[in-house]
Amino acid sequence: MRDKVVTAAEALAEVRDGALVAFNFWGPGTPLHLMRALQERGVKDLTICTNNYTLRADVLREQGAVDAAILLPQTRKIIVAFSGVQQEDSSASVEIARRVQEGTLEIENVSHGLFIERLHAGAMHLGGIYSPIGIGTSLENGKEKRVINGVEYLFQEPIVPDLGLINAAKADTLGNLVCHGTARAANPVIAMASRYTVAEVFEVVEPGGLDPDTIVIPASFVDRIVRIPDDDPYSRERRVEQTLRSVKYRLEKMAEAEAEAAQGGGA
Amino acid sequence: MRDKVVTAAEALAEVRDGALVAFNFWGPGTPLHLMRALQERGVKDLTICTNNYTLRADVLREQGAVDAAILLPQTRKIIVAFSGVQQEDSSASVEIARRVQEGTLEIENVSHGLFIERLHAGAMHLGGIYSPIGIGTSLENGKEKRVINGVEYLFQEPIVPDLGLINAAKADTLGNLVCHGTARAANPVIAMASRYTVAEVFEVVEPGGLDPDTIVIPASFVDRIVRIPDDDPYSRERRVEQTLRSVKYRLEKMAEAEAEAAQGGGA
Amino acid sequence: MKEKLTEELVAMRAAKELVPGDYCNLGIGIPLNCAAYAAEGVLLESENGVLGYGPVHDRESLDENIERVDWDIADAGMRYLEYVPGMSFFDMLTSFAMIRSGRLISILGGLQVSEKGDAAIHSTSKDDIASKIGGSMDLSWGAKRLIVTMTHCSKDGSPKIVRELTMPVTTRGRVNLIVTDMAVIEVTSSGLVLKEFAPGWTPEEIQEQTEATLTIAPDVREMEF
């Protein structure tokens, strides 16, 4: 049987320019090792589809990310629900603003719910869905509107990524995956929707090493498994270290901000 | 905090005539205790939405079902992907055929995939979906057809059941559920799609008694929990006994059939 | 100038809307503070995929517990969560089915709310390049009840409760209750009704700082926490 367990470079060897790449970007469960490998792979004109794209230069620097604007120079379009690109101290925000203005970067705003349901519609190979989200908002722009049983909906296209990069806690060698805590997020749906799915994991076990009742992503959705090397900047241990560093950094920032005593609400 | 753990009669006290009721009917994971309670509740003009409705009088009799045509007399419409109603020795098949012919029972055929994706569309509160399934078949009848990017799709309406009856292995008192084996099937999606979901379980534990990584159905989708009493015909132990009896019965039937040596293919 | 309520007090008042057995999602900003004041038996949800979360590590508890925190358990705003019995984890699809289901109360931070119950939550300007919608549109559309918490006025003193939104719309006609640092206001089909005023303020003074017209509830009273 074909061995699914490979290195990140091997797993991404056939990714092409212009690919539609989806990943989960929400703290735990972010496939940082694979994102870095894709950056190193050097493909360009990517469309990135992600729940979040919080390119906070400050935090990322603290987390040891190779580049605060990871994948950005290789990207021509971003489909995203939340991106913190306007952090004042983020070099990425300046870069994004510049490229949007010069017309070399397109941003498609979605909601978190639209993001995940369009990917799921892709997984089911639907032609489209009518979603109630975004009626009366800027998300109506360019969308077909339809009233069904007295309620307004917007037509939404499914998303079928060429490449899905996911993170999970553990894999067996067949490709069955288990997740831990809130590291699940968009990973299961991205795995199901993508034409080609690569999973980075912290541990690989033999078949039978996972309780079949607890498997979150079955093997058939997973094309390649990359065990994150122990000396990798994104190994489990180093990720915890980086999180600690970044949390300590943020605690300091919060203390500073509290000192400034900003008053009032916000989104 | 409101106590979710009640008897089946209490859980179903407010079900009304004409309700749209969904349940999983696929061997393990079939909410037999709740189905019987609904029958006893005596509501009528139900629409039943189920993956399967295999009213095999022979098997059900062996399994100790109170009525081979469970819920059928109370039903005016069945949305179903597979129903074995043409078993020769099934009184239910005769009854279904008679009522369809006299126009008091409507059957809406779906595929298993359409069944589950229409329920899921209901869970997401969509207005409709375009599904590729059924193109060129009798399922086209009465459906809007649309070509999207060169592929034909049929418009499918979401299903939002008034009542979802589900089965799970274990609950905590908050309503978090875990499942075992193939008893999962349609239960999670029915729980998510229904306006009111009642879960029958074999065991109830305190909060903290379930590993949060292994919970299949989170508490907010579950309105009531019914612990199947140990002396119930559908208790875990009696279900296993009944399954054993029914399997032995089927083994005999298979042996007889093999003796008749029917040749050839089939669906 | 008279004192308005602190964020803590606004959060305390909003949290009083929750009763045991409720499910609730808390948006970033003031709503996050409600977690500390919600009654026992309220199950809190975060849209990245956790229900029934308990204490959120704040600055002090992180400092104290930093070696035993599970860094894989965080809320949508990447605040780390303590493990509590009865918690469950799930994926985003399940989370948004839950959010759309009408089973959760949403308490969200607001930038503007109109007298029709429209709300601007995610962005101050249509020229915003950043994507900031996040879960706000789903949470406000699907909520059993939508509560918006915010300061009554923006920093420059201009009213945030308005006749028509001037900021990008997050949701139309969905707001049920507004809790500010001056008042509790119900959104009804016949407009905004002032139900409670902050200690030290009169209904008239609150109207002065509100662009939309307020009807004074017959039983209007001082806010309690």
Added chain:
Amino acid sequence: MKEKLTEELVAMRAAKELVPGDYCNLGIGIPLNCAAYAAEGVLLESENGVLGYGPVHDRESLDENIERVDWDIADAGMRYLEYVPGMSFFDMLTSFAMIRSGRLISILGGLQVSEKGDAAIHSTSKDDIASKIGGSMDLSWGAKRLIVTMTHCSKDGSPKIVRELTMPVTTRGRVNLIVTDMAVIEVTSSGLVLKEFAPGWTPEEIQEQTEATLTIAPDVREMEF
């Protein structure tokens, strides 16, 4: 009259299409028998929600093991499954995402197959009151490769490989390969190609029992198992 192949042999031949690393769903009827002959490393799926299942309890093994069977582990046809390492369980939504994904090979039983690759799988008559679609339409639409196994002719001797279906359509233009008790036939854009014949039969004899026209492959040969 010459002997046609047994169901076992048809299943053995169909199972040869599977190679390690393949994922495959087996329909009821002849396909179920393929489980016993599939190469190691083929992961079998059943649409109720299991991947990587192994031995199916048959009559003998049930008789022998009836006390230690896990009655919560069954396939779509309610055949009980032995626990094997690497198995996974999931819900129907995940299962049908998998089935639609083009990642599974489907081996389904057929009632009729047309020269265009249409297939009748679920019902013999449009007057059928019973719902019998089950997973057949999803499985045939979404398959990476659709293999139909069946007897070459029905019990009354009429051909089941036809120019146009007379039975209700399950799927249009999706069949890739037909394995019968007489032949292996590939469905191509230019029609049906006879690739293999059962031992003892000639291509001409197979054509006689086939309504649709067969092109004889240049490398046509006897079936092996």
